[in-house]
Amino acid sequence: MNKNIEIRTTKDGSKTIYLPDFDENYHSFHGAIQEANHVFIKNGLDFLMHRDSISIFEMGFGTGLNAFLSYLRSKDSNQVIQYVGLEAYPLDKHIYSEMAYSRQLGLVSEQFYFDLMDAKWGQFIDVSENFQLLKIKSSIEEWESDQKFDLIYFDAFGPRVQTEMWNLEIMVKMFKLLKTNGVLVTYCAQGQFKRNLKEAGFEVNSLPGPPGKREMTRAIKINKNFTTN
Ligand SMILES: C[S@@+](CC[C@H](N)C(=O)[O-])C[C@H]1O[C@@H](n2cnc3c(N)ncnc32)[C@H](O)[C@@H]1O
Numbered sequence: 001m002n003k004n005i006e007i008r009t010t011k012d013g014s015k016t017i018y019l020p021d022f023d024e025n026y027h028s029f030h031g032a033i034q035e036a037n038h039v040f041i042k043n044g045l046d047f048l049m050h051r052d053s054i055s056i057f058e059m060g061f062g063t064g065l066n067a068f069l070s071y072l073r074s075k076d077s078n079q080v081i082q083y084v085g086l087e088a089y090p091l092d093k094h095i096y097s098e099m100a101y102s103r104q105l106g107l108v109s110e111q112f113y114f115d116l117m118d119a120k121w122g123q124f125i126d127v128s129e130n131f132q133l134l135k136i137k138s139s140i141e142e143w144e145s146d147q148k149f150d151l152i153y154f155d156a157f158g159p160r161v162q163t164e165m166w167n168l169e170i171m172v173k174m175f176k177l178l179k180t181n182g183v184l185v186t187y188c189a190q191g192q193f194k195r196n197l198k199e200a201g202f203e204v205n206s207l208p209g210p211p212g213k214r215e216m217t218r219a220i221k222i223n224k225n226f227t228t229n
Contacts, residue, residue: 004021006018007098008029010025010034011029011030013031013104014027014031015098015104017095022161024157024158027065028187028212030210032065033069033104034210035187038211039186039187039216040070040185041069041070041073043185043216043218044153046073047185047218048150048183049079053079053080053081054079054080054151055147055149055151056151056152057147059154061085062155063096064085064113066155070083072112075130079130080131081130081131082134083133084135085136087137093118101113112127116133119133122134122137140170140173141170148179149178149182150178150182150183151184152174152184154184154186154188158188159193166188166190166196168199171196172201175202178221180223181220181222183221184217184219187216189206189215201221203220203222205217
């Protein structure tokens with residue numbers, strides 16, 4: 001992936017990264033924090049809240065925004081979270097230092113964000129009593145794991161830019177990574193992608209998207225006795 005990078009401010013005032021070579025943003029231009037909160041926190045993490053512990057796998061760790069919001073949610077709710085973030089192209093510190101998500105969220109210090117972003121790759125870190133983080137530097141194509149997760153944040157670049165990330169093979173891999181009743185959430189609602197999810201074995205639900213997007217997707221590795229709590 002080319003690292004010709006620009007930092008842009010989205011419509012809710014939060015920052016994102018823009019890749020001019022692909023004409024692609026890391027987040028919705030309508031609002032990076034707004035989108036992450038809607039897709040991954042409200043319709044992902046909150047949907048599963050109040051299990052003893054929730055294991056999350058993120059495909060595409062990037063700026064760490066989804067990990068950071070999940071971490072803050074674990075603090076608010078005392079929810080225990082084990083978070084594994086996969087990233088093929090980690091950002092340099094001089095880039096993520098400019099994201100200033102803490103300020104945007106009204107926090108007095110950037111320290112919590114940097115605790116996540118500066119954490120060593122390939123090593124479990126206890127960021128807090130409730131939040132354990134493992135960042136893995138690898139491509140999804142090369143990475144294999146026996147671990148099973150409760151929740152997947154699927155946050156690859158869109159199908160226009162990375163068609164191969166949304167194909168059946170990757171969705172079968174995501175299905176295998178989830179526990180029974182596990183959930184995958186993503187901002188993408190493309191038809192072929194949803195057909196691939198179904199073919200991989202998921203039950204697929206289209207939900208209202210964040211501002212600026214009609215729909216998002218939540219897919220469940222269903223078992224007929226499924227309950228959210
Ligand atoms: C849409 S961005 C989202 C990043 C992140 N979730 C965030 O909030 O900043 C997609 C991310 O996936 C990463 N990525 C792209 N292709 C990948 C691959 N094959 N394997 C793992 N990560 C990949 C990119 O480098 C980028 O960080």
